[in-house]
Amino acid sequence: MNNTPRVTVWNEFRHERNNEAVAAIYPRGMHETIAAPLRAAGLEVATATLDEPEHGLTEARLEATDVLVWWGHRAHAEVSDAVAERVRRRVVDGGMGLLALHSSHFSKPFMGLMGTGCFLKYRVAGETERLWVVDPAHPVAAGISDAIELEREEMYGEPFDVPPPDELVFISWFKGGEVFRSGCAWRRGLGRVFYFRPGHETFPTYHDPRIQRVILNAVRWAAPPADLRPPVRGRREPLEPLG
Amino acid sequence: MNNTPRVTVWNEFRHERNNEAVAAIYPRGMHETIAAPLRAAGLEVATATLDEPEHGLTEARLEATDVLVWWGHRAHAEVSDAVAERVRRRVVDGGMGLLALHSSHFSKPFMGLMGTGCFLKYRVAGETERLWVVDPAHPVAAGISDAIELEREEMYGEPFDVPPPDELVFISWFKGGEVFRSGCAWRRGLGRVFYFRPGHETFPTYHDPRIQRVILNAVRWAAPPADLRPPVRGRREPLEPLG
Amino acid sequence: MNNTPRVTVWNEFRHERNNEAVAAIYPRGMHETIAAPLRAAGLEVATATLDEPEHGLTEARLEATDVLVWWGHRAHAEVSDAVAERVRRRVVDGGMGLLALHSSHFSKPFMGLMGTGCFLKYRVAGETERLWVVDPAHPVAAGISDAIELEREEMYGEPFDVPPPDELVFISWFKGGEVFRSGCAWRRGLGRVFYFRPGHETFPTYHDPRIQRVILNAVRWAAPPADLRPPVRGRREPLEPLG
Amino acid sequence: MNNTPRVTVWNEFRHERNNEAVAAIYPRGMHETIAAPLRAAGLEVATATLDEPEHGLTEARLEATDVLVWWGHRAHAEVSDAVAERVRRRVVDGGMGLLALHSSHFSKPFMGLMGTGCFLKYRVAGETERLWVVDPAHPVAAGISDAIELEREEMYGEPFDVPPPDELVFISWFKGGEVFRSGCAWRRGLGRVFYFRPGHETFPTYHDPRIQRVILNAVRWAAPPADLRPPVRGRREPLEPLG
Secondary structure (H helix, E strand, O other): OOOOOEEEEEEOOOHHHHOHHHHHHOOOOHHHHHHHHHHHOOOEEEEEEOOOHHHHOOHHHHHOOOEEEEEOOOOHHHOOHHHHHHHHHHHHHHOOEEEEEHHHHHOHHHHHHHOOOOOOEEEEEEEEEEEEEOOOOOHHHOOOOOEEEEEEEEEEEOOOOOOOOOEEEEEEEEOOOOEEEEEEEEEEOOEEEEEEOOOOOOOOHHHOHHHHHHHHHHHHHHOOOOOOOOOOOEEOOOOOOOO | OOOOOEEEEEEOOOHHHHOHHHHHHOOOOHHHHHHHHHHHOOOEEEEEEOOOHHHHOOHHHHHOOOEEEEEOOOOHHHOOHHHHHHHHHHHHOOOOEEEEEHHHHHOHHHHHHHOOOOOOEEEEEEEEEEEEEOOOOOHHHOOOOOEEEEEEEEEEEOOOOOOOOOEEEEEEEEOOOOEEEEEEEEEEOOEEEEEEOOOOOOOOHHHOHHHHHHHHHHHHHHOOOOOOOOOOOEEOOOOOOOO | OOOOOEEEEEEOOOHHHHOHHHHHHOOOOHHHHHHHHHHHOOOEEEEEEOOOHHHHOOHHHHHOOOEEEEEOOOOHHHOOHHHHHHHHHHHHOOOOEEEEEHHHHHOHHHHHHHOOOOOOEEEEEEEEEEEEEOOOOOHHHOOOOOEEEEEEEEEEEOOOOOOOOOEEEEEEEEOOOOEEEEEEEEEEOOEEEEEEOOOOOOOOHHHOHHHHHHHHHHHHHHOOOOOOOOOOOEEOOOOOOOO | OOOOOEEEEEEOOOHHHHOHHHHHHOOOOHHHHHHHHHHHOOOEEEEEEOOOHHHHOOHHHHHOOOEEEEEOOOOHHHOOHHHHHHHHHHHHHHOOEEEEEHHHHHOHHHHHHHOOOOOOEEEEEEEEEEEEEOOOOOHHHOOOOOEEEEEEEEEEEOOOOOOOOOEEEEEEEEOOOOEEEEEEEEEEOOEEEEEEOOOOOOOOHHHOHHHHHHHHHHHHHHOOOOOOOOOOOEEOOOOOOOO
16 A cells, blocks of 8 residues: 555635634635545645636646546536546546545535435534444444544435445544445546545535544545556457466 | 245244243234234245244244245344354255344354354334435335334444445434344245344334334345246366266 | 346347357347346346437336346446446346346446446367356356357456356356356345456357356346335434435 | 564475475475575464474464464374364464465364355365466565465365455466466454465475565565554443553
């Protein structure tokens, strides 16, 4: 496993500029709050946002990215189809990891990788969430003991309309009566995808060191292995000698 | 799929004889309450209990069983190793389905099929449980809309120490703060295994028509296909002609 | 399980009109050869082809289809994006099954459901293929003993660039030295997807009764359950009463 | 991931002492040939064999083992039930990885973890095997390009009677007409299990640097994560504060 992946944190970066309450929590944008602990762990971290040219996700930027962290919410439709497709291909053909956070379940790159509608239930009530670890030995749960309790979060409820996860790490309990598969992993082509639920913009979730630890774990987990050999495709001869 | 499987409902049948509160709920034993709606659906249903010779699970009885429903709790250790192993083999080599109910997570046949410790958290507090459907198109969820709420049940909490289920159908929410993978499916050899969580003996859970529907669904799902061909094993010649 | 699903067999239907060798094998089109044994089994079967208006796949046609069988090869790009997306949505939101045959791995509906590139190796050499059953109790393998040998087929080789199948039923051996996951199942939203490899247009594969049996099995397996309840989505209140 | 796990290589170590042909290939025992490249990679490697007291697998030895590599064949029955159960528990409760090689599919610890019969087809014909990579981005395939060809090996054929692997890395092609899932991964409790097929005692398979690379990869993959927190079990109070 690659332990010092090159990371790009992508953020829609609109709420922080349009909503004072959000700006108070994330004055430099959520991407900077998410990036800081990754940098502190020794990773090389860039950021990119929706309103940059090509949303900051040029071919060169993606080529230099081992794991892309994505936060989007209201402006999913403003992400160009071309860039969304570029991200999807970089995952499946290039082995880039994708960590989709919170409302990014409806982002174009994530939906394109899933193939499903990605629907769910929701409620913004600032209620208690408990993220229970269901696979304690999974690398993404490293350092987390039993569960993480967040005092105030948005609720997401099942059924979560995604393909059955290849690995399920967290299930959330919400005080208002629902459950949700909050930490889900999929392998897609050469890349790995992780969805991590918490992070509504009006709550200080990404300042929480336990959430930061899970994000760091997920970034390391999603990075491509050090000596990945690209698959051989195309026409072959009978009993053709191997590579 | 075999829609009229031959079913045997196995019950420890001790609580009902030793505890008046349980006897009041299940006067003829839980096995009869579980069997009745299966019979009403046209299935051929036998019962068997711990204190019968060979626990009622002779070779002949198992040979005549397509799906075995199992409820055990306090007396798991009294099930003989030989009978437990007979059940396990009938699943993997004979294609019998096994539906393990509630505290049967610690039963010998289920544990032998899982290979893990099958631990969990618990609390008998008679609290609200909601079983959320996470895979609405799964045959075991047929006829169930969104969730089943049980007013009073025992709590089981994650992590549930079982192999990752091949299919996950229900996740439970408990008022006291926990979650649990309540409806889990595994394929093992030629057989299918389903674990369904609810059913503490001091609550009238198996009288609930929604729970009865899930059990009927699970029994049909777990039955072997009509035209199953046994696998061919053993020594072969090079380019040996096929069966 | 729904045992008499309504089926639509979709075929590109170009090779049969442009290539005499193919026309000799499938004079009325591959769709008719595929449809005939399904009809003989009592299923209600319609057909549709690329050059019909909307490729024969109107909203009404899909609404009346429980399982869609798809064969395409050279003209994937001529399938309109709108119709491909209509098919994908009918699977994930409507519970329609999709059985993708042979070169349909590159068809738009299948690729949209997978989210990956669906690449593979290939060789048209008319060589022996053996489809080994790896899950003998799977309903799609019912009636098939051990393996199916096809004297002459096109080769497809690994790695097959699809998400890890939820269920793997067949693995092919090719005389020229390759292997392939030939029978793969996925659950996607409310629908089920099955990929079945054999069926190159210049070989009489779909006249083979064993291949016909697998297709019949797969159609039955892919059909939605009889009493499927659509998932509840959207905004909820705290402790809102259930359904 | 733990990149320098402590490894114990366990070997039945009978063929090498009873059969001159095997002794010629593995004069110091297969365990030493398997251990050498792991040591060269910087891992701490011990060995243990059947005829040592407690088969060399004392509680202390297992406590000091992150990954156990197992090779057994003829003498599976001579492994004591107590030691086999100790190994199984160390995997599921202690997080030790288990790498089961070749005929170890029938070893007691592996069978106990699987819960199935672990049957297969076989033929000792010294024929060509090709291990195709089906998941090129899997860490166990790192450094392997497309496939590994072994000129002479024993054949194992499907169906392989194990639970559906959580991850499938290699599928073998055999010249005599069979296929086999040769590289399979399972998560069991806190531990990881990998089965790797090649290694019949009369062929020099473990001297092959590509096979050695896969074994090194699998050992690293199977090691427990660095900061694994043991699961919390047992009785809980309602809304009990979290750890």
